[in-house]
Amino acid sequence: MSVRLLSLFFMNVRQKLEVIQKMGGFTQTELANKIGVSFVALNSWWNQKSTPRPKKLALIDEFYLEITGQKIIPEDQLEAKKQALKNRGYKYTENNVAIILMSKFMTDQKIRDELFLRLTYHSNKIEGSTLSERETAAILFDNVVIPGKSLTEHLEAKNHQEALFYMFEYILDGGRIDEKFVLRLHSILMNGILHEAGFYRNHGVRIVGVYLPTANYLKIPDLMPELMMEAAKSEKDIIKLATNVHSRFEKIHPFSDGNGRVGRLLLNAMLLKANLAPAIIRQEKKQLYYTYLYKAQTTEDHSLLEDFICDSIVEGFDILERKYVQDFKNLILKKKIILAKEEMQIIDLLLFGMNSIRVSDVEDFFAVSKFTAQIYLSSLEKKGLIKRHGPKSSGIYTLLDFNVL
Known part of the structure; x- marks a missing residue:
């Protein structure tokens, strides 16, 4: 023991x-x-x-x-979480191209502002910023100068916002995750704060609060290209890959400052590339995050960090889908559509987890006959809320025009 x-x-x-x-x-x-x-x-x-x-x-x-990082996460439980997130992301694909999710984040100002505020506030707060969430919002969206707060803290907020704009547009344009991308992120984040912005460190550093040797600065030019080749891979388990890259990046600690913020941006770039929502790592969970990160860096067990990242991705999806759900409800009200209780439950299943549904799924969920399940789905199809793909008895049903709401 x-x-x-x-x-x-x-x-x-x-x-x-x-x-x-x-x-x-x-x-x-x-x-x-x-x-x-x-x-x-x-x-x-x-x-x-x-x-x-x-x-x-x-x-x-x-x-x-x-x-304390000692719990063992059952593999099937973790895989179920990952699959649920992949299903949420699949809703936003078009011809298997992962562009809908990012375009929704970027074209809807309300969604974008909320996402950028959460990512900026929490990432900077983890690194010691004293700005409140309200103060951060005032700096980001109203260009307000907060009395009693340093110029550096103002720059950290605005620079992080600019880095997010760059990252989203870069990924949306099909940009490759490579060294040049990471150096550019650091250059934007540390602009006006650090003389070495956009350059690897040329001296030794240590991570405060833990005993974790970082990479010798002479090896960084060799370690980073290798890590970026790993980050650019197209893996089936992208959450596992992104988590692994994140823990290795933080252990290398390639910059003299800004490693945590760049590392989290890199993590989110990999998730966005795979059509997953960005992980919002909340500052209240800082100690938990550091505990799981340290365990991943010092053992072969990444499961707790992967599980933590999964929960953080859920928050990103929630920001997007709160507005989508409201839009869908408004559509139902506008068309004055009356829904039976079972029909409402089917819509909820498609809104909050399943990207598609079959007749057999409805049979199992309501414990009804195949004939009754087909009646429920046919009714929703006639009301213009879902669309059938394939034969009536064995096809799948999806929400109608999900991507154009």
Whole structure:
């Protein structure tokens, strides 16, 4: 048994809860919700006035192992998450070309602004920015100067926004992920902040807070082309590849500053290239992110980091699809379409997970006959909400004109 696992058995409930709260970035109310108890019950455990029941103790231990990077993620569970994300991304392809997702992010200003704000605020906050999300928004969209905040922090926000514009347009134009792309990202991010913007470091560095040797600066010109060749590969499991490249990039630490922000942009460029939404790594999850990143860099186990990235991608999709769902609802209202309960549930399945559905799926979901399932789908088809591809009995159905809403 490892020292860290052994320590679990010598910690009291409050000590475990404190670790979970600190590393997970939870408030006590959020922590209570995660465990599935009231704030009063959690507070009683915290102050050692009562003891959790065995099931809740087991749940606290499970969360503790997850937070500290000791939990083992079942392979089938991780694969199911990845497949669900691929299905969400598949909705935005046209003739197997991954351009619809990025064009939606770039052409809809409301979606783009929300996405750029989240990515900029959280990435900079992880690196120590003192700007609030509201202050970041004022700088990005209104060019406001925030009193009491440094010029560097203003530049970090505007430069990150500019780097995002560059990255999205570059990927949308079919640009290749290579060394030139990474150096350009760094040049934009560090413009006016760092003299060596756009150039690899020529001296040694260390990562604060962990013992993780970075690459000798003399080897960086050889290591980076090799890493970029890996990043440019077309792999079936893109999340695994992007996670691996991200952890290796941060371990190489090719620049004197800005490695975290460039690394997260590179990660997202790879995801966008595969028609996945960008991963929004929230600053509240900083300790969790660093714990899983360190485990990936020091062991052969990348599963916790992959799982974390999957959850972060979900947030990116949510930004896009909140507006899409509203647009779809508005379409139904505008056409004054009346939907039965089963029809609404089928639409929800197509909106929130399945990119297509078959008669057999409807049979299984509602536990009805094939004839009844065909009636549900035919009704939606007649109402102009879904489209059939193939024979009536064995074809697949998709939302109508998903890409042009």
